Amino acid sequence: xxxxxxxxxxxxxxxxxxxxxxxxxxxxxxxxxxxxxxxxxxxxxxxxxxxxxxxxxxxxxxxxxxxxxxxxxxxxxxxxxxxxxxxxxxxxxxxxxxxxxxxxxxxxxxxxxxxxxxxxxxxxxxxxxxxxxxxxxxxxxxxxxxxxxxxxxxxxx
Amino acid sequence: xxxxxxxxxxxxxxxxxxxxxxxxxxxxxxxxxxxxxxxxxxxxxxxxxxxxxxxxxxxxxxxxxxxxxxxxxxxxxxxxxxxxxxxxxxxxxxxxxxxxxxxxxxxxxxxxxxxxxxxxxxxxxxxxxxxxxxxxxxxxxxxxxxxxxxxxxxxxxxxxxxxxxxx
Numbered sequence: 001x002x003x004x005x006x007x008x009x010x011x012x013x014x015x016x017x018x019x020x021x022x023x024x025x026x027x028x029x030x031x032x033x034x035x036x037x038x039x040x041x042x043x044x045x046x047x048x049x050x051x052x053x054x055x056x057x058x059x060x061x062x063x064x065x066x067x068x069x070x071x072x073x074x075x076x077x078x079x080x081x082x083x084x085x086x087x088x089x090x091x092x093x094x095x096x097x098x099x100x101x102x103x104x105x106x107x108x109x110x111x112x113x114x115x116x117x118x119x120x121x122x123x124x125x126x127x128x129x130x131x132x133x134x135x136x137x138x139x140x141x142x143x144x145x146x147x148x149x150x151x152x153x154x155x156x157x
Numbered sequence: 158x159x160x161x162x163x164x165x166x167x168x169x170x171x172x173x174x175x176x177x178x179x180x181x182x183x184x185x186x187x188x189x190x191x192x193x194x195x196x197x198x199x200x201x202x203x204x205x206x207x208x209x210x211x212x213x214x215x216x217x218x219x220x221x222x223x224x225x226x227x228x229x230x231x232x233x234x235x236x237x238x239x240x241x242x243x244x245x246x247x248x249x250x251x252x253x254x255x256x257x258x259x260x261x262x263x264x265x266x267x268x269x270x271x272x273x274x275x276x277x278x279x280x281x282x283x284x285x286x287x288x289x290x291x292x293x294x295x296x297x298x299x300x301x302x303x304x305x306x307x308x309x310x311x312x313x314x315x316x317x318x319x320x321x322x323x324x
Contacts, residue, residue, distance in 0.1 A: 026193075033186070033193035035226035051255065052292075052324060060258045062193060064219040069196035077200045077210050081218050085262035148211045148268070157264050 003076045006107060006115030006139040015074045015102035015119070022058065024094045030062030057091035067121055067133045070100045078140050080147040082116065082157030086133035096125040105134075112154045115141045161284055165250060168281045174242050175278040178224045179231075182273040186223060187216050215268040221304050221313045224275050243279045243300045244319045253295045253321030260318035267310040274307045282316075295322030 020026075031041035036059045039046035047056045058066075067086060072079050092098055102121040109115050121133040136157065138147035160166070191201045199206040200215060207214045216224075222241075248256050269275065282299040302315045 020195075029189075029193045033190040034220070034223045035186075037226075037229045060261050061219070061222050064261065064263065065190055065194045065196070065217060068217055068219040069191075069194045069198070072196070072198050077198055077206060081265055083262070083264045084219070085260070087260050088258070146210060151267060155266065157266065 003078045003140055003143070004074065005143070005145075006109070006117065006141050009104050009107060009117055009139070011104055011106050013104040015070070015104075015121075018070055018073070018098075018100040020098045020100075022092055022094055022096045022098055024056065027056050027058050027094060030065070031059050034059060034061040034065070036061060053091055053093075055093040055095075057093050060086075060088065063088065063092075063123075063131055066098075066100070066123075067135060070102065070121060071119065071135050071137055074102070075137055075139060078146055078148070080138040080150075081135065082138055082155075083136040084133060085135075086131055088131050090125075090128060090130045092123070092125060092130050098130070099124050109141070110156055112150070112156055113141070114147060114150060114154065114156065115139050115145075159286055162250075165247075165284055168243075169283065170280060173279050173281070175276065176225075177276045178274060179228055180224075182216055182224055182269055182271050182275065184214065184271050187214075187220070187271070190217055190220050190223065211268055213270060215270050218265040218269070218313065219263060221263060221265075221269070221315055222302070224269070225277050225302075225304075241279070241300065241302070241317065243281050244298070244317065244321075247281070247284065247296070247298050247319070248321045251296055251321060253323055255293065255324060256295075256319055256321040257292065258317055258319050259297070260316075262316045264314045265312075266314075267306065267312045269306065269312050273312075275304050275312065276307075277302055277304050290320065290322070292320065293322035293324040295320055 028042045040051045041059045102119050106118045119135045123131040280301045285297040297320050300317045304313045
């Protein structure tokens, strides 16, 4: 896969959607992978009787991992996440089909010469928006540019 | 807005809970995390690619908080250790039995690598007045968590908004 270069994208560019069928293993694996032992992510009775929700649900750090995967599936390995902010409006449960969509909301080259794309990513289940995420990812400016080589004053996420 | 209780106001902006992770960053968790979201990024699976692009293996940036969640049990510990202790402190202080996280923001600096031993510190940034949402009545609070590696390099800053409530 050719790396996505900053020059390849502009505002309004849409990423390919990602659809994923969530089951209980998705939720529990995600919780354990993030070392989150809280019962609402593996114990149905706790989730329904204490939290008052319909089932166990995907935890926040694992949602971050899903967003990272969605963004870097698009950029390829040279894409380097600088910043991510997400807002959970509703939980994702076993039986849900998560659909990720994303669009570029802007691009820029910062004063250190690093190329950036800003993205808005949304996770929906059916028509309901579950989580929204604003991400800022560094993209190579050319075939021989590598955002991962930046540090110190040359990396301003 | 009514003033916060004095003991809570004193905590705003104060560095708390400086600590070092229970264990070094390790590849087993990196692979488990990538597998949990079916992330095929070769930086995590192909050492040749990681050598070329990132100068060796790295952890997914979004795993920052993973390295600080305490073991569920450890010898000699009599109470359950809690991650993001400031969040649980606020729940207890305001006697709010339930809580959820609503907003999470992450900023990534130096890459985290297997073998790194990270340290962290927490800062309470704000606490809201009492509010009622569809979950119940309680308060929102903002907490920053700063992460550094064993050389003192900043590797990330994570900001959380929690909502503690009673149903």
